[in-house]
Amino acid sequence: MNASQTRRLPIGVFDSGVGGLTVFRALRQALPHEDLIYLGDTARLPYGTKSRASISRYAGQATAQLQGRGIKLLVVACNTASAVALDALQEQMKPVPVIGVVEPGATAAVAARPGGKHLVLATEATVRYGAYRHAILGRDDRAEVRELACEMMVSLAEEGWTEGSIAEAIIRRYLEPLEDLAYEPDSIILGCTHFPLLRAAIQSVAAEGTAIVDSASTTAGVSAALLAEHGLLNDQESPGRLKLMATDGASRFARVGGRFIGEDLDAEDIELVDL
């Protein structure tokens, strides 16, 4: 395949479910001429509470599915899979580049608050593997990092209860232990792709001046820079085509996913695939 053919290939985006659609949406805004293909492994979500071995196996299978369709870049839009399996997926996809959501989020947080105190809100698995902690401290040895597992916030986003008193009470409850420790973060990293939907509620609960780092938009920015650097930007002038796939439950994917992508989705537009 020559460079011109490669440029026309879609960007593949993969997540355990609908959460990665926040990354998909950010990619679409940053790169409106690119074709995008999304795979949500809804049959086996959530990854966040599963073992390392299972997460690696599932992520490898999802990657193989996208690889088989031909892509020029893989975005692992799942914090858990990025935390656990990024190296293995990069190996599997060679020479196609693979970007996770953890590294761009860590880079953006360090840039926003050098030498600062960071707070990562994430799923249990992302916290357990300390992926953000390692990525931040590897970039800034003066930084401090704390990580909080906030599973209820995933449910809030899926249920669409993204603002109001219940969302704020839940976020406040998760942040309480930090107040007891007098840990006042300079940045809060949305370390789960569901959490950009709760951005306003998190901002309203956080102390004034706290930077909110959204790994969806930072990952889209890094993706655009990488494609430009490798001469892989699509040169078509028409808007990119979008394709959505899921491993189970097309109607739920359309209903909940619509909230994440910010527009109505139709179950008939979701292709069901087996991994």
Next chain:
Amino acid sequence: MNASQTRRLPIGVFDSGVGGLTVFRALRQALPHEDLIYLGDTARLPYGTKSRASISRYAGQATAQLQGRGIKLLVVACNTASAVALDALQEQMKPVPVIGVVEPGATAAVAARPGGKHLVLATEATVRYGAYRHAILGRDDRAEVRELACEMMVSLAEEGWTEGSIAEAIIRRYLEPLEDLAYEPDSIILGCTHFPLLRAAIQSVAAEGTAIVDSASTTAGVSAALLAEHGLLNDQESPGRLKLMATDGASRFARVGGRFIGEDLDAEDIELVDL
């Protein structure tokens, strides 16, 4: 196998995760001399948001695992699997009896409030298949039934936030649409095995005099009656042995499951199995 040998076999209990441990606990209280074996399909939870085909396949595999170990009764301690796959599982287990959680809950609700208005709190899938509605109306044609999908309540139970202002606010939010419709239920059926943990919070939000029907304890009662009727009660005098199995994440199973069973569990006591 003769009757005496059959009596000594354990009761098998199966759920998509830890929720069925509320049924396991109720069985243990009702039948302290029975051996109990539990299988939580934690690698593939939650079933509640998956398709009918996937739920049936998973339930069949879990049932085969317990069948292979030898059991005298199968309790499907998962509302979603009971709603979707009970007939198929009864066929698969013949001549061993199979009890789901939907029928006992419906029977108890009708007995508690004949001709009454019932409210079923459940997962999306249980609501979608209308299992409680059919079971209640099949027993009492004067009854009225409404069903509410309450996914956030599952997360509340798993996170252990089972009482206090957040739990009550979430329950109240789910009940709001009923107030708008002026539907005042005489009974509230806990149609998800996670919800017995929220019983006190639900009771505190519900109107005074509302019957709370807990399908965990009603299923244990029906199991005891069925074993007695078939002469299958274990005649040993020592306390029954307990065995717990999961398909993934033993440490999380132990931590969250401990809240459901009401005692500390050790990850090393959980056997990991592949389905």
